[in-house]
Amino acid sequence: MVVLERYLQLYERESQLISSAWKTFHIFFYVIVALSGIAAGSAFSQVLESFGGNCVLHSNVTFVSDKTNNSSTSYLTIDCVKTEWGRQSDCSFCQYVPVCSVIFSIVWITFFLMCGRGGKTTRGLSQPWRIVLPSLIFNITFLGVALAAACKLHDGINVFCSSFQDDMDETNCHDLARYQLMEGNTGLLTYKYMKVAQISSWINVAGWSMSVIVLLMRCFCAPDFQLIQISILAPTPVQEQHLSSRQDSIDGVCEDMIDHGNTGRQQSHT
Structure with a gap:
């Protein structure tokens, strides 16, 4: 046979042939995003509460240490005159981005739970591969937002720690744990909340990054589709001659059968 034309056709793969790992990974990383967002948002809210709701990011806080009742516990108060607080918009941004991460991750978890494994399916939403591209575009966009919030939070807390070390003549921000903040939580809790907020924000970024990956x-591997090669064939001249001779022989046999039938009918009439 001679190949007249050959091309590839893209077809949807049956859902049963697609690994469930794709759907599992999508949901798993969105769960990581949701949990880390809850941790980051809650911890940073506690940090702000320790300073009376003022923004500590990129701030130059002036502390006044005081020991009361001959106690070894040092209480820190803030010199409101000399203190330079950070911009409230920065703290609001770092506080509400994790909240948005939780909301959006739950939305995407719902979408992927409503869909099947992928490909062609009759369960849940038909053609679940259609949400992959919108999800990718959104995840890349929000990854940039989460990364900006994590960097701003990390750098802002580091600036605060530098201010604390210079003002209190301490060698490490961990020394904040030895103080009792008059405005809110203890220094130990505040320091722990700062670290939890920083670590959780980077875990949140990692979750969005892995989701994008x-x-x-899934886009590059295209597990939802399969390529099928389609070929249009035609017989060679030798095959055409062979087919023609076979057709002639078949026609001859048919004619003999017809003649034999006519002869039999004529004899029966006579």
Whole structure:
């Protein structure tokens, strides 16, 4: 046979043939995003509460240490005249981005739970691969937002720690744990909340990053589709001659059968 034309056709793969790992990874990383967002938002809110709701990011806080009742516990008060607080918009941004991460991750978890494994399916939303591209675009966009919030939070707390070390003549921000903040939580709790907020914000970024990577891999690997090669064939001249001779022989046999039938009918009439 002679190949007249050959091309590839893209078809949806049956859902049963697609690994459930794709759907599992999507949901798993969104769960990581949701949990880290809750931790980061809650911890940073506690940090702000320790300073009376003022923004500590990139702030130059002036502390006044005081020991009361001959106690070894040092109480820190803030010199409101000399203190330079950070911009409230920065703290609001770092506080509400994790909240948005929680909301959006729950939305995408719901979408992927409503869909099947992928490909062509009759369960849940049909053609679940259609949400992959919108999800990828959104995840890349929000990854940039989460990364900006994490960097701002990390740098802002480091600036605050530098101010604390210079003002209190301490060698490390961990020394804040030895003080009792008059405005809110103890220094130990405040320091722990700062670290939890920083670590959780980076875990949140990692969750969005891994989600983007999985979506990109799904786009490049295309597990929802399969390529089928289609060929249009035609017989060679030798095959055409052979087919023609076979057709002639078949026609001859048919004619003999017809003649034999006509002869039999004529004899029966006579």
